[in-house]
Amino acid sequence: MIKVGEYNILKVIREVDFGVYLEDGAEGILLPKRFVPANTKIGDEVKVFLYHDGEDRLIATTQIPKGILGDIVKLRTVSVTPQGAFLDNGLMKDLFVPKSKQQQGMIPNGEYLVKIYLDEQTGRLAATERIESYLSNEDLTVKELEVVDLIVYRRTDIGYVVIINNKHTGVLHHNEIYRNITVGDKFTGFIKKIYPEENKIDVAAGKPGYQRVEDEGEKILRLLKENDGYLPYYDKSDPEEIYSFFGMSKKTFKMTTGNLYKQRKISFEKTGIKLV
Numbered sequence: 001m002i003k004v005g006e007y008n009i010l011k012v013i014r015e016v017d018f019g020v021y022l023e024d025g026a027e028g029i030l031l032p033k034r035f036v037p038a039n040t041k042i043g044d045e046v047k048v049f050l051y052h053d054g055e056d057r058l059i060a061t062t063q064i065p066k067g068i069l070g071d072i073v074k075l076r077t078v079s080v081t082p083q084g085a086f087l088d089n090g091l092m093k094d095l096f097v098p099k100s101k102q103q104q105g106m107i108p109n110g111e112y113l114v115k116i117y118l119d120e121q122t123g124r125l126a127a128t129e130r131i132e133s134y135l136s137n138e139d140l141t142v143k144e145l146e147v148v149d150l151i152v153y154r155r156t157d158i159g160y161v162v163i164i165n166n167k168h169t170g171v172l173h174h175n176e177i178y179r180n181i182t183v184g185d186k187f188t189g190f191i192k193k194i195y196p197e198e199n200k201i202d203v204a205a206g207k208p209g210y211q212r213v214e215d216e217g218e219k220i221l222r223l224l225k226e227n228d229g230y231l232p233y234y235d236k237s238d239p240e241e242i243y244s245f246f247g248m249s250k251k252t253f254k255m256t257t258g259n260l261y262k263q264r265k266i267s268f269e270k271t272g273i274k275l276v
Helices: 209-226 239-246 250-262
Strands: 007-016 019-022 029-032 045-052 058-061 072-081 084-088 095-098 111-118 125-128 147-155 159-164 168-173 186-195 200-205 266-269 272-275
Touching: 029 045, 095 111, 147 168, 147 200, 159 200, 209 239, 209 250, 209 266, 209 272, 239 250, 250 266
Parallel strands: 029 058, 095 125, 168 200
Antiparallel strands: 007 019, 007 045, 019 029, 045 058, 072 084, 072 111, 084 095, 111 125, 147 159, 147 186, 159 168, 186 200, 266 272
16 A cells, blocks of 8 residues: 555566656556666565655655654745745655644744644645644553653743654653753653653653663763773762763763772772773
């Protein structure tokens, strides 16, 4: 079954001067010559992305779009018309955002967080800034300490509202943020706390427990190797200095270095840490 706006693996059924046609149960879908992998022949299967071109024909490409159907991505505006705006999705044809699907109106070269959807009337890919209707915490599909994908949605007084796995919303509190983030940023996090009476979720960046420590440990070991095996940071160092150099809180630094010391990978000196 052909899936518009997604990746499909299709068989080459015939070759023409301007490309190859891929099997779709009818006359075939064109993969233009510039996107045909080298040495492709009839009978081969090719992984392609399907979308409609400027003349409303279904077309295939081996280009990698910035987002596919269902994705929430931050994209740049390339042009604006009275009917809507066009966003750069990394393909030959730009992604349309109808005027009715914009929040406050888009401007050229602006960057906007949008969800990619399939327009029911035209069957074409389109995008919307009105993401809220696609998000719900009524039936949660996550549990505490589960590793999840996060997208920064908007800033609040207590931190940032984030989108969890493209389905739910949660809060990343200011005291859990150890680097500069902006709307549209994507990173891995985990479910820190679920409040079942309200179905509200608190999240944290990185991985939970000792998985997180192990990741930070690798970072500290790398920085030690890059600095001749010694770094002038220890448990009396200023928290801001630790964050500025390591990109982690002082609490995480102390926990991580303690773990590395137990593994006999580092030693504690009077005014720093040393690689063993």
